[in-house]
Amino acid sequence: MVLTLKKRYPYKRTIFAMVCLFSIGAVTFSSYAQKPTLPIANQDPSVVAAERFINSIRTLKAPFVQASSSGSYARGNIYIQRPGLLRIDYDKPTSLQVYADGTWLFYIDEELKDVSQIPLNATPASFLVRENFSFTDGLTIQKVEKRNRTIRIQVARRGEEDSGSLTLLLSEGADAFRGWTVTDPQGVRTTVSLLSPILNQSIAKQIFVFTPPDWAFPEDVQE
Secondary structure: OOOOOOOOOOOOOOOOOOOOOOOOOOOOOOOOOOOOOOOOHHHOHHHHHHHHHHHHOOEEEEEEEEEEOOOOEEEEEEEEEOOOEEEEEEOOOOOEEEEEEOOEEEEEEOOOOEEEEEEHHHOOHHHHHOOOOOOOOOEEEEEEEEEOOEEEEEEEEOOOHHHOOEEEEEEOOOOOEEEEEEEOOOOOEEEEEEOOOEEOOOOOHHHHOOOOOHHHOOOOOOO
């Protein structure tokens, strides 16, 4: 399904992070081109454990808190069902929603009466909702850090290391997914913290059904 929007609301070509996809507005990964990559990531026991744990997650639902070093703050709820399905609802007064249906990522801004869509595979979200997750499949691990009882694994899209990075946050034992941090090219950090996530419990199918709002169709546009 490809939406045709009213002319007064131009298509926004934005990349959202799991995030990126979970920050308000357009987000791109920050530049970490000069940081060394791990030569053989799968030799790190923490990475192996993290990858195994992430692959064990088939569904996830959780409230989240999103905070940025620029001072912005938001709350909401996230739902994931692998492979391919995602929904993010921001709490009011934020008027945003994000959906993924396995093919497309949709971004809905009720206040601006705007819907954008981009291929899911063009977003960082694709790595976390794909059938099988691997740190060596399309990603470059740039840093693994353990502090404050948290494992931090910084990754970038392979071949695009000079355009940004994403840091996944897991518990010290790599048995709980705590969230992620995105840093944009200007150095602004956006952290999404998951609050008591519920894993591998059934999620109603309708949660992931995106129904375009009436205002998304160009009824007033003449051919």
